[in-house]
Amino acid sequence: MSPKRSSRGNIPPFIVMDVMREANRLEANGDAVVHMEVGQPGTGAPAGVTNALHDIMKKDHMGYTDAFGIPALRYRIAQHYFETYGLDVAADNVVVTTGSSGAFVLSFLASFDLGDRVALASPGYPAYRNILIALGINVIDIQTDSSTNFQPTRPVLEQKLADIGGPIQGLIVASPSNPAGTMLTNDELCDLVAFCNRHSIRLISDEIYHGITYGEAAQTALAFGRDVVVINSFSKYFSMTGWRLGWMILPNNLIRSVECLGQNLFISPPTISQHAGMLAFDCKDELEANVARYSVNRELLLRELPRAGFNRLAPADGAFYIYADISELTNDSADFCHRMLAETGVAATPGTDFDLGRGHRFMRFSFSRSEAEIALATQLLINWQR
Numbered sequence: 001m002s003p004k005r006s007s008r009g010n011i012p013p014f015i016v017m018d019v020m021r022e023a024n025r026l027e028a029n030g031d032a033v034v035h036m037e038v039g040q041p042g043t044g045a046p047a048g049v050t051n052a053l054h055d056i057m058k059k060d061h062m063g064y065t066d067a068f069g070i071p072a073l074r075y076r077i078a079q080h081y082f083e084t085y086g087l088d089v090a091a092d093n094v095v096v097t098t099g100s101s102g103a104f105v106l107s108f109l110a111s112f113d114l115g116d117r118v119a120l121a122s123p124g125y126p127a128y129r130n131i132l133i134a135l136g137i138n139v140i141d142i143q144t145d146s147s148t149n150f151q152p153t154r155p156v157l158e159q160k161l162a163d164i165g166g167p168i169q170g171l172i173v174a175s176p177s178n179p180a181g182t183m184l185t186n187d188e189l190c191d192l193v194a195f196c197n198r199h200s201i202r203l204i205s206d207e208i209y210h211g212i213t214y215g216e217a218a219q220t221a222l223a224f225g226r227d228v229v230v231i232n233s234f235s236k237y238f239s240m241t242g243w244r245l246g247w248m249i250l251p252n253n254l255i256r257s258v259e260c261l262g263q264n265l266f267i268s269p270p271t272i273s274q275h276a277g278m279l280a281f282d283c284k285d286e287l288e289a290n291v292a293r294y295s296v297n298r299e300l301l302l303r304e305l306p307r308a309g310f311n312r313l314a315p316a317d318g319a320f321y322i323y324a325d326i327s328e329l330t331n332d333s334a335d336f337c338h339r340m341l342a343e344t345g346v347a348a349t350p351g352t353d354f355d356l357g358r359g360h361r362f363m364r365f366s367f368s369r370s371e372a373e374i375a376l377a378t379q380l381l382i383n384w385q386r
């Protein structure tokens with residue numbers, strides 16, 4: 001008999017990564033593929049970052065840093081909160097992490113015990129659920145829909161608590177969200193923060209899509225209370241997915257345990273990426289040009305996707321996704337996306353990645369690539385003889 005395999009490793013795949021692997025395989029075989037599956041900017045890191053790195057590498061031997069990151073970067077991130085939201089954040093509360101993904105592991109471990117209950121919206125980013133399950137934390141699904149903009153507002157949360165008949169220890173929100181790109185209003189976010197404070201629920205606010213909005217700018221949960229965990233990343237607005245760099249703003253009572261967890265799990269975030277992150281804050285012009293491109297792509301898709309038969313689209317207030325209700329086209333979004341990739345070369349993600357119960361009737365288009373690619377994909381979809 002072979003040695004055992006843990007049940008904690010028995011989690012669902014991150015489907016978008018499976019779709020990307022298939023799209024990459026087709027591309028390697030010489031097929032043309034338009035990548036609308038993965039939430040990854042078509043651009044690389046800003047030129048101001050890449051141009052300066054060679055010199056930095058000559059000066060710094062790229063050893064480990066403090067577990068919480070290079071102090072100058074922690075100060076720079078704290079300053080970002082003043083510049084962007086007018087808030088004073090102490091550098092001591094800033095933790096640099098290995099992507100926001102690393103921040104999820106650290107904050108979930110520091111905040112929750114085995115068997116605790118953490119609520120999150122469905123549809124939602126699949127890794128929240130899958131990491132929580134791997135850590136032995138119970139996931140409470142809050143089914144959301146277009147009536148609350150796919151967000152778990154306070155009344156929706158209260159109803160859920162009444163239904164399950166008991167307390168929860170945590171709530172994860174993302175505004176703008178993935179996959180719907182929808183946002184909580186400031187009042188709704190404030191209401192949720194106050195409710196979580198009153199009920200000793202740890203609110204974790206994933207703010208990774210801040211900076212990529214098409215109407216009002218997103219507000220940070222920190223504006224409404226300091227007992228929240230705020231998570232952000234260099235992957236989306238800063239266009240640096242593969243650098244694997246993110247950050248958290250922690251409440252005081254989590255600082256030491258996150259430090260001990262970080263020291264043991266990761267030692268420190270990648271040093272070269274931390275230098276890059278510091279430079280990225282000075283590349284606003286290039287980064288804002290990226291957002292302008294997403295905005296053009298968004299308008300094109302909202303206008304043209306209905307011509308391809310995709311009529312029921314979430315409004316995409318922010319991020320770079322359009323979540324489409326395709327129940328008029330299929331009852332099996334995985335098969336639909338598979339056929340779409342094979343027959344048109346356009347890769348997109350089935351809703352089953354984001355919503356276990358209803359995702360078979362939805363799919364997500366990412367519009368983070370170039371305008372030319374998105375225009376081509378639109379044409380291919382309009383011409384697709386399903």
Ligand SMILES: Cc1ncc(COP(=O)(O)O)c(C=O)c1O
Pocket residue numbers: 039098099100101102125174177178206208232233234235241244245246
């Ligand atoms: C909502 C959300 N949070 C977190 C992540 C992970 O990002 P990172 O590259 O910072 O680990 C993603 C990636 O798509 C995301 O959509």
